[in-house]
Amino acid sequence: DTVLTQSPALAVSPGERVTISCRASESVSTGMHWYQQKPGQQPKLLIYGASNLESGVPARFSGSGSGTDFTLTIDPVEADDTATYFCQQSWNDLTFGSGTKLEIK
Amino acid sequence: EVQLVESGGGLVQPGRSMKLSCAASGFTFNNYDMAWVCQAPKKGLEWVATISYDGSSTYYRDSVKGRFTISRDNAKSTLYLQMDSLRSEDTATYYCARHGPLTGSWYFDFWGPGTMVTVSS
Numbered sequence: 529d530t531v532l533t534q535s536p537a538l539a540v541s542p543g544e545r546v547t548i549s550c551r552a553s554e555s556v557s558t559g560m561h562w563y564q565q566k567p568g569q570q571p572k573l574l575i576y577g578a579s580n581l582e583s584g585v586p587a588r589f590s591g592s593g594s595g596t597d598f599t600l601t602i603d604p605v606e607a608d609d610t611a612t613y614f615c616q617q618s619w620n621d622l623t624f625g626s627g628t629k630l631e632i633k
Numbered sequence: 634e635v636q637l638v639e640s641g642g643g644l645v646q647p648g649r650s651m652k653l654s655c656a657a658s659g660f661t662f663n664n665y666d667m668a669w670v671c672q673a674p675k676k677g678l679e680w681v682a683t684i685s686y687d688g689s690s691t692y693y694r695d696s697v698k699g700r701f702t703i704s705r706d707n708a709k710s711t712l713y714l715q716m717d718s719l720r721s722e723d724t725a726t727y728y729c730a731r732h733g734p735l736t737g738s739w740y741f742d743f744w745g746p747g748t749m750v751t752v753s754s
Contacts, residue, residue, distance in 0.1 A: 561740040563678075570728055570744040571678065582742065614678055618739030621694075624678040 532625035539631040545603040550615035552596045559619035560598045566611045635659040637729045637745030644751045655712040655729030662710040666732035671725035719752045
């Protein structure tokens with residue numbers, strides 16, 4: 529299986545720029561997608577195909593990368609962005625990262 | 634408004650069976666591939682199974698092959714997951730999820746709120 533590695537947690541202040549990384553154990557081309565999951569809720573799609581913003585998602589969210597290294601950027605961060613962010617690859621079967629918990633100070 | 638509502642979860646003994654349902658509304662159900670994704674308590678997400686828009690193709694993660702069966706009834710806009718020979722490690726919240734709109738879109742653009750399955754004696 530393709531393993532996706534994410535840093536476990538980040539803490540930033542409102543108005544700052546935050547980058548959340550996801551590294552794949554092998555190339556996934558641009559088959560990388562990002563989800564936001566708030567406590568007690570289901571995941572919500574933010575970015576698909578590495579850099580495509582899902583309809584209805586604020587333009588503060590963006591994605592980049594290809595191959596093995598990917599980034600989700602939130603700029604500027606708002607208090608409501610407190611959540612866990614998961615990456616998911618679809619190039620080699622289908623696997624998720626373990627999630628990055630984002631705290632807004 | 635797109636809605637996916639799961640049902641059928643609960644407490645079940647190891648080795649027994651359980652069937653989950655997901656009622657879909659607000660979109661043309663038979664145009665979309667559908668999936669089940671699970672999340673163990675305080676853990677990450679795991680894809681479980683996918684079924685094509687017309688039910689002709691199914692795909693499973695290795696750990697559930699031969700035990701779980703995904704199916705759909707397009708006339709009722711309902712997705713199912715039959716889970717047999719349940720194990721304690723199957724304990725999780727099970728989400729019904731819609732695949733993206735394009736053929737071969739192996740990501741999920743809409744999720745239901747989930748139903749909890751607890752496998753314990």
